[in-house]
Amino acid sequence: MTVNAVLDEPEEPSGSTSARQRDAERVVGIIRDSFSKIEPQADALANKFYALLFAIAPDTRAMFPANMEVQRSRLLRALVHFVQMVDRPHELTPFLRQLGRDHRKFGVVTKHYESVGTALLGALRHYAGDDWTDEVERAWADAFAIMAGAMQEGSAADDGPAWxxxxxxxxxxxxxxxxxxxxxxxxxxxxxxxxxxxxxxxxxxxxxxxxxxxxxxxxxxxxxxxxxxxxxxxxxxxxxxxxxxxxxxxxGSPLGNLWANPAAERDLLLVGGGSGIAPLLGVIDELAGRDTRPYVTMFFGGRAVDDLYYLGELRTLAEQHSWLTVVPVTEDGSAEGGEQGQLADVVTGHGVWRDHDVLVSGSPGMIRSTVSRMLVTGTTFDQISYDSFTTD
Ligand SMILES: Cc1cc2nc3c(=O)[nH]c(=O)nc-3n(C[C@H](O)[C@H](O)[C@H](O)COP(=O)(O)OP(=O)(O)OC[C@H]3O[C@@H](n4cnc5c(N)ncnc54)[C@H](O)[C@@H]3O)c2cc1C
Ligand code: HEM
Structure with a gap:
């Protein structure tokens, strides 16, 4: 998972919501409500945030690009995004630990988290005006502290290289x-x-x-x-x-967990779009090196055959390995021997894939449409794995 979570994932399976979960949901409600009023001023908020951060902790300026415009406030957007997911700790915490480990490449140390938190609250307070109550401040501060804590734990737990x-x-x-x-x-x-x-x-x-x-x-x-x-x-x-x-x-340090079950006891369905197929090629590469492996079906999609930049190599792999089937999918039907349509429609047109583990990799839009369609047509959430692959 990355900055752009592509789907709202299911909550606790039991259906019984704990007091802690209810509290987290209340905090997220307060945060979302307060942010919706500030959001129209997002550019000004970002300027204020970075101005405060660089004033409080001048040593952080050198971590960021010389021209801040080109990044379009990645850090601030990430902070706001994750703070609003604090009610989903099972999903968020393992990722934040990886992110904290990865942040060592910037030279981030403990004191910087405090500076970032202060700058965040200061900028929000400035633009929220009278809406900035004690309750709102506490909600943001608590959520930020949870995130920063998980990132610092991840950072401290790793004694490998920072990059x-x-x-x-x-x-x-x-x-x-x-x-x-x-x-x-x-x-x-x-x-x-x-x-x-x-x-x-x-x-x-x-x-x-x-x-x-x-x-x-x-x-x-x-x-x-x-x-x-x-x-x-x-x-x-x-x-x-x-x-x-x-x-x-x-x-930087590796992140993500696309292939959560590398034991590969069940057959695999790989669904990839564009250069989003890279990690799926890694999976095929690893399986090719094993003595035994499951059957693998890969759907490789794009608008036209020209987008399927690696189709020739994939077809060669499929000829070499009887356990691998590659299906090109194009919207205009231009891939010879392939199927025509949107990836999501074509994949689900083949059934529910009940006995498969499913790995999906591509743009956030492609992942969203594929995973949603698969869920609607009967594939279960625990079968499917993805990391959002975004160009943003
Ligand atoms: C988990 C993950 C894995 C990835 N793996 C790969 C991979 O293996 N191979 C690969 O090629 N890519 C991969 N990506 C994507 C990669 O990280 C970059 O996002 C991508 O290369 C674009 O970066 P960029 O600097 O060229 O574009 P950016 O400069 O970041 O711009 C991205 C897009 O935003 C638009 N844009 C730029 N400025 C603005 C603005 N001011 N307002 C509105 N829109 C704007 C640009 O036109 C462009 O379309 C991966 C991404 C993720 C999240
Ligand atoms: C809870 C705390 C934090 C969270 C959730 C967080 C999250 C993120 C994320 C998701 C990104 C974007 C990665 C990408 O480029 O796609 C990012 C970028 C970055 N973060 Fe953090 N971060 C946190 C704290 C910090 C701190 C304390 C610092 C130190 C000042 C820091 C410095 C940076 C820098 C320098 C970048 C690159 C920004 C850019 O390229 O503009 N972050 N952060």
């Missing part, structure tokens, strides 16, 4: 807007197949972006990334067109 330096060994265009970039970290970087990492390139200092390794962990430690240049994107275009062998990237 890895990784040399670019190879850069190759897979199609006109997608590149394969192979890097080798300077020391072992443990990660699970399906996880993602944030990277910083020398061409775009302090603009970190998430990328998913397209391979299972290798003995030589190398990682392959598939990067697609996004229209108007600051980093992806530069990674695709300016990366050179010998460049040294920084890589």
């Amino acid at each position: 890895w330096e990784a040399e670019v060994l190879h850069h190759e265009r897979l199609d006109w807007d997608t590149a394969l970039i192979r890097v080798k970290p300077d020391q072992e970087m443990p990660y699970y197949t399906g996880q993602y990492v944030s990277v910083e390139s020398p061409q775009r200092p302090r603009l970190w972006r998430y990328l998913s390794p397209a391979n299972a962990p290798r003995k030589d430690g190398t990682l392959d990334f598939h990067v697609r240049a996004v229209d108007g994107g600051w980093v992806s275009r530069s990674l695709v067109s300016q990366t050179r062998s010998g460049d040294v990237w920084k890589i």
Whole structure:
């Protein structure tokens, strides 16, 4: 899961809501209500937040890009987003622990959490005016403290490197807007197949972006990334067109938990869109290295066949491995031997996938539509796993 949670996930299965849960829901209600009144002034709020933060803790300025416009207040948006999810601790806490571990790459230490909390409350108070009551302040402060606590725990529990330096060994265009970039970290970087990492390139200092390794962990430690240049994107275009062998990237701690059940006792359904297939390729790579593995069906979707940048390679893999079936899906029906329609419709058109574990990877919109359709048509939530893959 990332900043953009794509679905409202089910609450406690028992149906009996505990007092703690009710309290958390009340706090979230107060936070949402107060934020809805401030939201129209989001830009001014962001300016105030960063001005306060850099005044309280000047050493944090160097953690952020020189030009703050290009990030469009990522940190503030993340704070507001997560604070409103504080009633979903089972989902949020493991992710926040990973995020805290990852934040070590910025040089974030305990005192900075206090500064960020003070700046957040100060900015909110400024724009809430008379709506800023003691109760509202307590709700925001408590929720922030829970999040900051989980992040600090995650950070303290890890004594591995705060980041890895990784040399670019190879850069190759897979199609006109997608590149394969192979890097080798300077020391072992443990990660699970399906996880993602944030990277910083020398061409775009302090603009970190998430990328998913397209391979299972290798003995030589190398990682392959598939990067697609996004229209108007600051980093992806530069990674695709300016990366050179010998460049040294920084890589943060791995995050996410897309493949929660790598034992793979049940057959697997993989649903991927665009360069969102990278972690799914990692899964196929890992299974190919095992002595036994389940049957795997992969749906690879895009608007037209030109979007299916890796279809040739996937077809070759399917020819090599009898346990792998690859189904190209395009909206215009342009993929030979494929199916036509939206991924969500085509996948659910094949039934309920009752005996499968399902991994979904792509843009937030694609994940939302696929997972919702699957739930409506009878696949259960515990079968499905996804990390939101966003260009925002
Ligand atoms: C878990 C995860 C895994 C990922 N894995 C991969 C991967 O393996 N490969 C890959 O290629 N990508 C991956 N991504 C996406 C990647 O992290 C970047 O988000 C993507 O490359 C775009 O970054 P950018 O800097 O080029 O675009 P940004 O500059 O961040 O812009 C993103 C979009 O916002 C638009 N935009 C920019 N400024 C504004 C503005 N002021 N107002 C409105 N819109 C604006 C841009 O036009 C663009 O469309 C992943 C993302 C996540 C969350
Ligand atoms: C509860 C506390 C916090 C939460 C939930 C949080 C969450 C996040 C998230 C989700 C991102 C976006 C990652 C991305 O680029 O996609 C982010 C970025 C960032 N955070 Fe945090 N963070 C917290 C505290 C802090 C603190 C204490 C600092 C130190 C000052 C910090 C510094 C940063 C920086 C420098 C970035 C990159 C911002 C940018 O690129 O503009 N964060 N944070």
